[in-house]
Amino acid sequence: MKDPGQIRFDHRYDSLRAVYRLRRYSDAADELSLTPSAVSHQIRAIEKELGAALFIKKKNMLVPTPECEIVLRNIGRVDAIVSRMESDMDGCRSLQKIVGIGVTPSLQSRLTGVLLPRLAPPEDPQTVKFVVSSGTSDELCDRLADEVIDLAVIEGGFDSSKFDSLLIDTDYLTVAVPSSSRYAARGLITVSELVSEKLILKPENSGTRRLFESCLESGGVSPSRLNIIMEAESVDTIIRLVSAGYGISVLSERSCSGYAERGIISTVPLESESMTRGIHAVYNRGSSAGEIAMALRMAAGNSVSERENSDK
Numbered sequence: 001m002k003d004p005g006q007i008r009f010d011h012r013y014d015s016l017r018a019v020y021r022l023r024r025y026s027d028a029a030d031e032l033s034l035t036p037s038a039v040s041h042q043i044r045a046i047e048k049e050l051g052a053a054l055f056i057k058k059k060n061m062l063v064p065t066p067e068c069e070i071v072l073r074n075i076g077r078v079d080a081i082v083s084r085m086e087s088d089m090d091g092c093r094s095l096q097k098i099v100g101i102g103v104t105p106s107l108q109s110r111l112t113g114v115l116l117p118r119l120a121p122p123e124d125p126q127t128v129k130f131v132v133s134s135g136t137s138d139e140l141c142d143r144l145a146d147e148v149i150d151l152a153v154i155e156g157g158f159d160s161s162k163f164d165s166l167l168i169d170t171d172y173l174t175v176a177v178p179s180s181s182r183y184a185a186r187g188l189i190t191v192s193e194l195v196s197e198k199l200i201l202k203p204e205n206s207g208t209r210r211l212f213e214s215c216l217e218s219g220g221v222s223p224s225r226l227n228i229i230m231e232a233e234s235v236d237t238i239i240r241l242v243s244a245g246y247g248i249s250v251l252s253e254r255s256c257s258g259y260a261e262r263g264i265i266s267t268v269p270l271e272s273e274s275m276t277r278g279i280h281a282v283y284n285r286g287s288s289a290g291e292i293a294m295a296l297r298m299a300a301g302n303s304v305s306e307r308e309n310s311d312k
Contacts (some may be wrong), residue, residue: 012042080148100149102140106255118299151289156207165280168297173275174267184266198247
């Protein structure tokens with residue numbers, strides 16, 4: 001194992017990222033305005049420091065090794081830590097406390113547009129600054145463990161043995177369909193009908209997708225039967241495709257309720273399937289972020305009460 005003191009994290013890792021994405025020294029060099037030999041030299045220098053080969057040549061392409069995958073994953077962590085350090089330094093200079101909050105994509109608009117504005121402001125509103133970032137549940141838990149963020153707002157499961165958490169809200173999955181579809185007119189879709197439709201779903205590592213497939217399996221339906229024509233992270237992108245009639249989707253009710261209220265799409269339940277999940281604020285044990293989690297739960301409760309009163 002190499003001495004950590006021999007490893008330097010610098011601009012050479014920009015070349016590593018470019019080669020990883022483009023698979024050729026020449027293409028990476030064009031993107032970085034360098035020569036292919038300069039890029040090759042930088043990669044060899046990194047390999048020497050790490051004591052590991054990062055790429056293997058196959059059919060005029062560079063294939064990343066397992067060691068390369070590990071390096072790239074940790075580069076992302078280093079970037080996140082540097083970003084957090086810069087935020088903390090800015091906060092120190094401005095006498096602000098920086099609170100990093102991570103959130104899964106399907107909950108981001110609710111967190112930033114509804115919950116955070118409802119938090120009880122401190123005596124001096126300039127003393128706290130929330131910095132919000134997005135990622136999958138697994139990615140956010142990794143950032144928590146590395147103390148890159150202070151708190152994560154996620155749906156679905158997580159490793160409760162590593163963190164403290166607070167249930168701040170509940171949500172359920174619904175089927176998003178075109179407003180002109182027969183399902184919208186009927187107000188229901190069956191599992192057999194869903195399986196026969198073209199589906200536009202969130203990625204496999206998303207909490208939404210995991211819960212949906214878990215519910216299918218518990219009902220004796222294999223996810224392999226699904227006719228998935230596309231995966232997309234953005235709810236807005238999925239809604240646009242559903243509205244245009246390219247397919248249907250399964251999404252968080254909260255993430256698509258606004259679109260349904262405006263008539264862009266319709267939402268219908270999946271017959272005989274309960275797809276409910278908890279939304280948790282997750283934080284490191286002993287962290288003061290528990291106070292923020294409690295404030296978020298109160299904000300979520302107030303939001304639901306106001307919505308129910310407006311519906312009366």
